[in-house]
Amino acid sequence: MARKRGQRVRAILTAAAELFGERGYAGVSLEDVADRLDVTKGSLYYYFASKDELVTAAIETLGTDWTDRLEALPVAGSPTERLRALLREHIRIAVREYPAALRMFLVPDEWPEEQRSRITALRRRHDAVFRAVLEEGLRGGEFTVVAVDPTLQAMHAAMSQAPVWVHDDRGIDQLADTLMMLVGVSAGTAA
Amino acid sequence: MARKRGQRVRAILTAAAELFGERGYAGVSLEDVADRLDVTKGSLYYYFASKDELVTAAIETLGTDWTDRLEALPVAGSPTERLRALLREHIRIAVREYPAALRMFLVPDEWPEEQRSRITALRRRHDAVFRAVLEEGLRGGEFTVVAVDPTLQAMHAAMSQAPVWVHDDRGIDQLADTLMMLVGVSAGTAA
């Protein structure tokens, strides 16, 4: 009963996340979402009070899943190894599973105010995973950066757009290695 | 006569580029564009057959203008100096004038073939400016990269998203210096 409802909600959120990821907030109608689920628009309103609410929930689900998986990576190894593993995994998820999710996180200005702040919160948690490793590497002298924030922002920007031009494992590794340059670690270096 | 028409068209494209740059394709109506020019929507249809056509032309204007400005930068100096200048100028334009340009360049996926190829051509020309300096720096041993393409892609991704989190001159400089790390040049180094 309550479980069934949960599954239904989940299915809706998955469909919504895919579509909004592909075409952005204004580019997707609730009819589109309903069509993909083979139901009618009215049905969606039984579960969500508005388009905004649906979209917020969809982003939240996607963002939470994503961060969970990054946090689940092994904590062993040097900062260099761990950062590289994080980058690889992040790019892999982006490329393989949410190839179009980028627009969702990319375009906060377009979204209603309430949604914006929740996305920001998600991002912060996501960001913290990378920040922790980066700062550890800095303390240990393993990494060098101009400043922490722009470094993280640049990493995320590049990873978010990766699906546009990265398609195979080699591309994933190359991009991860390229981004390691941002912390002053060259590809050959096994610090 | 023909000149007058050209000026009018340019005025429309400028207004359109600004608006679409701010809020994206779906977020701007032709009424919005008309309002900014103190004319009515019908008037725009005298110059452009459709919203798509207007937007494509606006993107072309924006892209051409942008690349022109990068190409106009002084050619003197080492690759390091020139690349840094390019990055700074690019970020400055993105942050100050076309905060949502990225969005415009991402939309084309579903657009008609003709418009898409024009935009692709723009991108290639834009990319070539950076590629030339990067390759020169590599030949001279000044730069080190994992691979040229992911490096350029990462740079552009970061710069395109800069408007989201960069707001002042200090941020612009920091980001430019951060991106120099991608080619193996640390902030302090004046190669």
Add this chain to the structure above:
DNA sequence: ACAAACTTTGACTCTTGGGTCAAGATGTGA
């Protein structure tokens, strides 16, 4: 001054999309 060409208007059509809701369909439990 006048006609021809050019430009702008505003009212109009049509479609799309967010949101509502009463009525029907499908369970679920006793």
Add this chain to the structure above:
DNA sequence: TCACATCTTGACCCAAGAGTCAAAGTTTGT
């Protein structure tokens, strides 16, 4: 089987926005 709760539907409302067009306004050349 009956009653109650849980979905689902499809018709409907309303607003916004793309696109059209005849008529009015403005230039321009002669």
